[in-house]
Amino acid sequence: MAESCTNALLSDDEVKVIQSIWSSVMKDANTHGMNFFLKFFRENPTFQERFASLRNLKTEEEMKASKRLKAHAASVFHAITALVDNLDDLECVSDMLEKIAANHLRRKVNWPFFDRIALCIVAFLSETLGTQIMDSKATTAWTKVLNVITETVKRVEVEQLETQSASS
Numbered sequence: 043m044a045e046s047c048t049n050a051l052l053s054d055d056e057v058k059v060i061q062s063i064w065s066s067v068m069k070d071a072n073t074h075g076m077n078f079f080l081k082f083f084r085e086n087p088t089f090q091e092r093f094a095s096l097r098n099l100k101t102e103e104e105m106k107a108s109k110r111l112k113a114h115a116a117s118v119f120h121a122i123t124a125l126v127d128n129l130d131d132l133e134c135v136s137d138m139l140e141k142i143a144a145n146h147l148r149r150k151v152n153w154p155f156f157d158r159i160a161l162c163i164v165a166f167l168s169e170t171l172g173t174q175i176m177d178s179k180a181t182t183a184w185t186k187v188l189n190v191i192t193e194t195v196k197r198v199e200v201e202q203l204e205t206q207s208a209s210s
Protein backbone atom coordinates (compact mmCIF):
# COMPACT_ATOMS: atom_id res chain seq x y z
CA MET A 43 0.00 0.00 0.00
CA ALA A 44 1.46 3.42 -0.92
CA GLU A 45 2.16 5.81 1.95
CA SER A 46 0.61 8.72 0.18
CA CYS A 47 -2.06 8.26 -2.35
CA THR A 48 -2.49 10.58 -5.30
CA ASN A 49 -5.94 9.39 -6.03
CA ALA A 50 -8.29 12.06 -7.39
CA LEU A 51 -11.32 10.14 -6.25
CA LEU A 52 -10.48 9.32 -2.64
CA SER A 53 -8.48 11.04 0.05
CA ASP A 54 -5.71 9.10 1.85
CA ASP A 55 -8.04 8.89 4.84
CA GLU A 56 -10.84 7.41 2.78
CA VAL A 57 -8.49 4.81 1.29
CA LYS A 58 -7.36 3.85 4.81
CA VAL A 59 -10.95 3.56 6.04
CA ILE A 60 -11.93 1.33 3.09
CA GLN A 61 -8.86 -0.88 3.48
CA SER A 62 -9.30 -1.23 7.23
CA ILE A 63 -12.98 -2.14 6.91
CA TRP A 64 -12.32 -4.66 4.17
CA SER A 65 -9.44 -6.29 6.04
CA SER A 66 -11.73 -6.86 9.04
CA VAL A 67 -14.35 -8.44 6.74
CA MET A 68 -11.71 -10.70 5.14
CA LYS A 69 -10.67 -12.07 8.56
CA ASP A 70 -13.79 -14.22 8.28
CA ALA A 71 -14.25 -14.15 4.50
CA ASN A 72 -16.15 -17.44 4.21
CA THR A 73 -18.83 -16.52 6.75
CA HIS A 74 -19.22 -12.97 5.50
CA GLY A 75 -19.15 -14.05 1.86
CA MET A 76 -21.94 -16.55 2.40
CA ASN A 77 -24.01 -14.12 4.51
CA PHE A 78 -23.57 -11.46 1.88
CA PHE A 79 -24.88 -13.66 -0.94
CA LEU A 80 -27.79 -14.89 1.18
CA LYS A 81 -28.77 -11.25 1.68
CA PHE A 82 -28.16 -10.38 -1.98
CA PHE A 83 -30.40 -13.19 -3.26
CA ARG A 84 -33.03 -12.64 -0.54
CA GLU A 85 -33.33 -9.00 -1.63
CA ASN A 86 -32.96 -9.68 -5.37
CA PRO A 87 -34.49 -13.15 -5.89
CA THR A 88 -34.61 -12.92 -9.69
CA PHE A 89 -30.84 -12.36 -9.88
CA GLN A 90 -30.17 -15.95 -8.88
CA GLU A 91 -31.34 -16.88 -12.41
CA ARG A 92 -28.17 -15.27 -13.78
CA PHE A 93 -26.08 -17.93 -11.98
CA ALA A 94 -26.31 -21.17 -13.95
CA SER A 95 -24.63 -23.10 -11.15
CA LEU A 96 -26.81 -21.66 -8.36
CA ARG A 97 -30.19 -21.54 -10.07
CA ASN A 98 -31.26 -24.87 -8.60
CA LEU A 99 -30.75 -23.79 -4.98
CA LYS A 100 -34.22 -23.17 -3.60
CA THR A 101 -33.83 -22.51 0.10
CA GLU A 102 -31.32 -20.67 2.27
CA GLU A 103 -30.39 -24.04 3.80
CA GLU A 104 -29.47 -25.35 0.34
CA MET A 105 -27.50 -22.18 -0.35
CA LYS A 106 -25.59 -22.44 2.93
CA ALA A 107 -24.65 -26.04 2.08
CA SER A 108 -23.61 -25.22 -1.50
CA LYS A 109 -19.90 -25.51 -2.23
CA ARG A 110 -20.52 -23.64 -5.51
CA LEU A 111 -21.97 -20.64 -3.68
CA LYS A 112 -19.13 -20.73 -1.13
CA ALA A 113 -16.58 -20.77 -3.96
CA HIS A 114 -18.39 -18.01 -5.83
CA ALA A 115 -18.58 -15.80 -2.74
CA ALA A 116 -14.83 -16.35 -2.21
CA SER A 117 -14.02 -15.28 -5.81
CA VAL A 118 -16.12 -12.13 -5.53
CA PHE A 119 -14.65 -11.19 -2.16
CA HIS A 120 -11.08 -11.81 -3.38
CA ALA A 121 -11.78 -9.67 -6.45
CA ILE A 122 -12.92 -6.88 -4.11
CA THR A 123 -9.70 -7.36 -2.08
CA ALA A 124 -7.63 -6.87 -5.24
CA LEU A 125 -9.52 -3.64 -6.01
CA VAL A 126 -9.30 -2.34 -2.43
CA ASP A 127 -5.57 -3.17 -2.15
CA ASN A 128 -4.86 -1.15 -5.29
CA LEU A 129 -6.84 1.99 -4.57
CA ASP A 130 -3.62 3.98 -4.68
CA ASP A 131 -3.25 3.02 -8.34
CA LEU A 132 -6.43 3.94 -10.19
CA GLU A 133 -5.02 2.85 -13.54
CA CYS A 134 -4.58 -0.66 -12.18
CA VAL A 135 -8.07 -0.60 -10.62
CA SER A 136 -9.54 0.61 -13.89
CA ASP A 137 -7.85 -2.25 -15.77
CA MET A 138 -9.21 -4.83 -13.31
CA LEU A 139 -12.67 -3.31 -13.50
CA GLU A 140 -12.72 -3.36 -17.29
CA LYS A 141 -12.02 -7.09 -17.20
CA ILE A 142 -14.73 -7.67 -14.57
CA ALA A 143 -17.15 -5.56 -16.64
CA ALA A 144 -16.42 -7.46 -19.88
CA ASN A 145 -16.74 -10.86 -18.13
CA HIS A 146 -20.10 -9.90 -16.66
CA LEU A 147 -21.48 -8.23 -19.79
CA ARG A 148 -20.83 -11.51 -21.60
CA ARG A 149 -23.24 -13.06 -19.09
CA LYS A 150 -25.77 -10.26 -19.58
CA VAL A 151 -25.00 -8.84 -16.15
CA ASN A 152 -24.96 -5.12 -16.92
CA TRP A 153 -24.72 -1.95 -14.84
CA PRO A 154 -28.15 -2.01 -13.12
CA PHE A 155 -27.12 -5.33 -11.51
CA PHE A 156 -23.94 -3.67 -10.26
CA ASP A 157 -25.99 -0.77 -8.93
CA ARG A 158 -28.01 -3.27 -6.86
CA ILE A 159 -24.96 -5.12 -5.58
CA ALA A 160 -23.34 -1.80 -4.60
CA LEU A 161 -26.33 -0.86 -2.42
CA CYS A 162 -26.32 -4.34 -0.94
CA ILE A 163 -22.58 -4.20 -0.11
CA VAL A 164 -22.96 -0.87 1.73
CA ALA A 165 -26.00 -2.14 3.67
CA PHE A 166 -24.24 -5.42 4.44
CA LEU A 167 -21.17 -3.63 5.82
CA SER A 168 -23.37 -1.44 8.07
CA GLU A 169 -25.37 -4.42 9.35
CA THR A 170 -22.29 -6.57 9.89
CA LEU A 171 -19.87 -4.05 11.37
CA GLY A 172 -22.30 -1.56 12.91
CA THR A 173 -22.69 2.13 12.20
CA GLN A 174 -19.86 3.09 14.54
CA ILE A 175 -17.39 1.50 12.14
CA MET A 176 -19.45 1.98 9.01
CA ASP A 177 -20.09 5.63 9.89
CA SER A 178 -21.00 8.39 7.42
CA LYS A 179 -17.37 8.90 6.35
CA ALA A 180 -16.90 5.18 5.66
CA THR A 181 -20.27 4.97 3.91
CA THR A 182 -19.34 7.88 1.63
CA ALA A 183 -15.96 6.35 0.82
CA TRP A 184 -17.43 2.92 0.02
CA THR A 185 -20.19 4.49 -2.05
CA LYS A 186 -17.58 6.34 -4.15
CA VAL A 187 -15.64 3.14 -4.88
CA LEU A 188 -18.75 1.16 -5.69
CA ASN A 189 -19.92 3.96 -8.02
CA VAL A 190 -16.65 3.63 -9.91
CA ILE A 191 -17.39 -0.06 -10.41
CA THR A 192 -20.90 0.65 -11.74
CA GLU A 193 -19.70 3.54 -13.90
CA THR A 194 -16.97 1.36 -15.42
CA VAL A 195 -19.51 -1.34 -16.32
CA LYS A 196 -21.72 1.38 -17.85
CA ARG A 197 -18.78 2.78 -19.90
CA VAL A 198 -17.65 -0.64 -21.14
CA GLU A 199 -21.25 -1.47 -22.07
CA VAL A 200 -21.60 1.76 -24.11
CA GLU A 201 -18.21 1.13 -25.80
CA GLN A 202 -19.29 -2.39 -26.74
CA LEU A 203 -22.58 -1.10 -28.19
CA GLU A 204 -20.72 1.57 -30.18
CA THR A 205 -18.26 -0.99 -31.54
CA GLN A 206 -21.14 -3.29 -32.51
CA SER A 207 -23.06 -0.55 -34.31
CA ALA A 208 -19.90 0.68 -36.09
CA SER A 209 -19.23 -2.82 -37.44
CA SER A 210 -22.80 -3.53 -38.56
Ligand code: HEM
Nearest residue numbers: 089092093094095117118121122145149151155156159191
Ligand atom coordinates in the same frame (compact mmCIF):
# COMPACT_ATOMS: atom_id res chain seq x y z
C1 HEM B 1 -18.71 -5.90 -6.97
C2 HEM B 1 -19.22 -6.50 -8.01
C3 HEM B 1 -18.80 -7.85 -8.53
C4 HEM B 1 -17.58 -8.46 -8.50
C5 HEM B 1 -16.28 -7.92 -7.92
C6 HEM B 1 -17.73 -9.75 -9.15
C7 HEM B 1 -16.71 -10.66 -9.32
C8 HEM B 1 -16.85 -11.88 -9.92
C9 HEM B 1 -15.80 -12.84 -10.09
C10 HEM B 1 -14.34 -12.61 -9.64
C11 HEM B 1 -16.30 -13.91 -10.72
C12 HEM B 1 -15.55 -15.21 -11.11
C13 HEM B 1 -14.69 -14.95 -12.31
C14 HEM B 1 -15.50 -14.89 -13.56
O1 HEM B 1 -16.06 -15.94 -13.93
O2 HEM B 1 -15.62 -13.80 -14.13
C15 HEM B 1 -17.71 -13.64 -10.97
C16 HEM B 1 -18.58 -14.51 -11.59
C17 HEM B 1 -19.91 -14.26 -11.78
N1 HEM B 1 -20.60 -13.13 -11.41
FE1 HEM B 1 -19.84 -11.52 -10.49
N2 HEM B 1 -19.04 -9.91 -9.53
C18 HEM B 1 -19.72 -8.78 -9.17
C19 HEM B 1 -21.05 -8.52 -9.37
C20 HEM B 1 -21.95 -9.40 -9.95
C21 HEM B 1 -23.37 -9.15 -10.11
C22 HEM B 1 -24.08 -7.87 -9.69
C23 HEM B 1 -23.90 -10.25 -10.70
C24 HEM B 1 -25.34 -10.54 -11.09
C25 HEM B 1 -26.36 -10.30 -10.37
C26 HEM B 1 -22.81 -11.18 -10.93
C27 HEM B 1 -22.93 -12.39 -11.56
C28 HEM B 1 -21.91 -13.28 -11.77
C29 HEM B 1 -22.10 -14.58 -12.42
C30 HEM B 1 -23.40 -15.14 -12.98
C31 HEM B 1 -20.85 -15.20 -12.41
C32 HEM B 1 -20.52 -16.60 -12.93
C33 HEM B 1 -20.74 -17.54 -11.79
C34 HEM B 1 -20.51 -18.99 -12.15
O3 HEM B 1 -19.36 -19.33 -12.44
O4 HEM B 1 -21.47 -19.74 -12.11
N3 HEM B 1 -21.65 -10.63 -10.45
N4 HEM B 1 -18.02 -12.42 -10.47
